[in-house]
Amino acid sequence: MEHIFNRLYVDYHQSLFQFLVYMLRDRDTAEELVQDVYIKVINSYDKFKGDSSEKTWLFSIARNVAIDYMRKQKRQRKTVVGSFDIEERENQLIHPDKLPDEILEQNESFKQMYDALSQCKEDHRQLILLRYIHGFSIKESAAIMGWSEGKVKTVQHRTLKTLKTILDDSRKEEELSNGTV
């Protein structure tokens, strides 16, 4: 068990942890869930062989772990609120957005981008993380997301447009509030 963990840790941990932080927008939760990911991977390791797609497999599990967690959160929120009609904005309400220190230390563009990503649909955000932050190919992203390659291309294009719109809008709002227009 330890040798599997050691190898996976060396090869993928940094990337895996970062994926969970950006997906969940919460470092503490990511620290908890990364354990779940390793447990699942270790327990089902013998079911999977094929080094070429190991990373894809690992991220697919990580994504499912994170989705499970978010669904549980939604369910708890429903129970607390006592209503079954509040689903529309749940994507935005999983966590209050706490900017990771690493983002806070960057210039304004990174913070704006982080905020803009938070406003995208959950699965669209996941795709953008996979494609541009983790460098997965279209094919690999499709495998992780369980989508066709065509859908990956379409959603990727659409999300980049959405990001641009959000970023432009936030800039306009900023200019208006600063009286620079």
Added chain:
Amino acid sequence: MGQSKWNEEKIIQILRDFPAIEDRQKKEELFAKIEKRIDSKKTKRKPFRIMPMLAAACVLIIAAIISPVVLQETVLKKPGSETGQKSSGSPSEPGNEPTEIQKIPEEPIPPASGSEGTSLKAEPSAESEIEPKAYESHNVTYHSGVVEVPQDKQVVTVYYTDSRAEGVVPVSYLADKELPKIEALQQAFQMINPDKLGVLETVFHEGDKVKVSDDLEKKTLIVDIKPGVIQGGTGERMFMDTVNYTAFNLGYEKIVFKTSGEPGYDFPHIGPQDMVEIESPKGVSTLLTDNGTLLLVEGTRADESIDGSSLEENIRTIKIDTSRLGHEEAIQPSVFIKEVNKNEKTVSVELVEGSRLENNMMYIAMIEAMLLTSGQFGFEYVQILGSDTKEVGPYNLAEPIPVLKAPNVISK
């Protein structure tokens, strides 16, 4: 107002330059936590593994002594025989008596063919009219589906809700074919015991509050409701879902509502309704109820973010809830699936090279979830390619498997 400073290239560049986020946990510290959790799961496992095997062995011996002829006949009459599918896991053979529970030990079950496969069959219980035939492992029971309905039977699939009133759960009953549809439905209401399964009834199932009839020419289910019996948004939603999906599976196209014989019903949230068009369920997941029943659930996708109109995504996001089985993690086809292709009547599910499905109850449920999902999309067969395992329960993976005609069958 100046020109936009954002363009696609800049957005991509910023994303690529996003800072790395380091895990504050040390590697050793993280491993210690993981090891502790895995060990604690192991200690929570059922303390013995030999008992289920002994139970299976006893069943095997008793079955072999008492009814070799009966068992042999059962094999010859298996419903999947025409398509190459084996029948030992299917509760629908004509001539089968109602009760059969296959005790499935932790170890993979032997192939379902020949004497080995039939040897797992338990003796029918004489004490109950409607005991389910099911697989059982670790106190979890799975009522398997049928890929072929006996000629003298008709399927009645009644929908209930899960205990959280979040999703709808189909439970199938095989009624005599001669019965008119509505009588078969009413018989199913009588014969299915939702408490035992761990699912909930809605007003729809309560004969004193709702009367059902039909107009076969207009393919319409008529639901006559007593005034004021449907309460609250959740109650209304679950009522509508259970009626809708039950009607869909019975082959109706519309539902007409009445209030004590008068046209229309005034629902608390959606207001007055005379008639609704029926929607088909999309997406299959599983539910492990508090009573230890594993059920296929329709109309509830495991992953809410997926495109519900895509067969491939629905198949990839199936998840088999194994949370009560101690050592097993949830089984997810996405872990195995390389590609899903559609070809006229057949869905081909190609697994990642080296994938090893296991011949046990949970994987039977996984395959049946795929069969049910493919059936929802209008396909007739599922071909699983690239599996090292050639048989999972009654299913011969070397050949196309017919889609499920009824999930969660609780009766003969």
